[in-house]
Amino acid sequence: MEEPGAYRCIECSRKAPELYKDYQRGVLRISICVTSVSFYFAGCNLTSLSKKILKSCQKPVDKYIEYDPVIILINAILCKAQAYRHILFNTKINIHGKLCIFCLLCEAYIRWLQLQDSSQSTEPDDLIRYAKEWDFYRMFGIASLEQTAFLIGIFTALWLARAVVLTTKADFTFLLKALLLSSYGKLLLIPAVIWEHDYTHLCLLLIKVFVLTSNSQAIRVTLNTSRKLCLVAIVSGLIFENAIISLFQRIGWNV
Structure with missing residues (x-):
């Protein structure tokens, strides 16, 4: 994986030195993804040089820098790889931690609400209030785990599968941020419950599928890998997650 801080062409995912050219006097032009030539040593013979031509797509590096944020968001919701490359590589977004906490709060609130609907208690009001507050914190901890x-x-x-992909701490951190950012679909949990109807459970299932699809696209764009490997990674994540759920259920916790 290349340097996380470098710009990328949203079409072919190759590195680009700049997104646009400034010709002064307010004249700007989007950079074009052009073919570059690089040299590398062939074998162990330092005197023999080989030339490697990196073919490009000859398209604008990032057309989204001229687009309205709403259009970019719509393209991201449609899980377009170009929109994901623009967001992950060519923009500076530092809300990963805050977004993760907020999504966990949304998920904890949904579980807490469902738990309250399924439980009945005849305890005094103070004990009920304390128990409900503790249940919310417990659901937040379970969702975090x-x-x-x-x-x-x-x-x-x-x-x-590919141990050479995540070789440095920067690669690991960059992919982690991409996964947290691609989980923004969990924000839809709140309106799905507020506007409660007969198909609420179906909506929650569709939101789960959308989040997993976004996570898969984030892996594919970040690592520039195949859909098969992304699917394997998502399935592996679900197996680990269900293992934790089974552990909680054996303990006797309602998750």
Whole structure:
């Protein structure tokens, strides 16, 4: 995996030195992904040089820099690889941690709400209020552990399949941020429950599928790998997550 901080062409995913050229006096032009020529040593003979031509797509490096953020968001919702490359490589977004916490709060709230609907108590009001508050914190902790297990499963599968992909701490951190950012679909959990109807459970299932699809696309774009490997990584994450759920159920916790 190349340097996480480098710009990328959103069409062919090759490195680009810049997104646009500034010709002064307010004249800007989007850079074109051009063919570059690189030299590398052939074998152990330092005197023999080989030339490697990196073919490019000859298209604009990043057309989205001229687009409205709403259009970019719509393309990201449609899971277009170009939109993901623009967001992950060519923009500076530092809300990964805050977004992760907020998504976990949404998931904890959904579970807490379902738990309250299924439980009845005749205890005094103070005890009920304390128990409900503790249940919410417990659901937040369970959701956090399940998310951690899901990520561990993904990184384990990637490490077993292609150990050379994540060779540095920067590569690991960059992929982790991409996975957290691609989990934004969990924000839809709240409106799905607020506008409660007969198909709420179906909506929750579709949101889960959308989040997994976004995670898969984030892996594919970040590592520039095949869909098959992304699917294996997602399935591995789900196995780890379900293992944690089974462990909680054996303990006797309602998750």
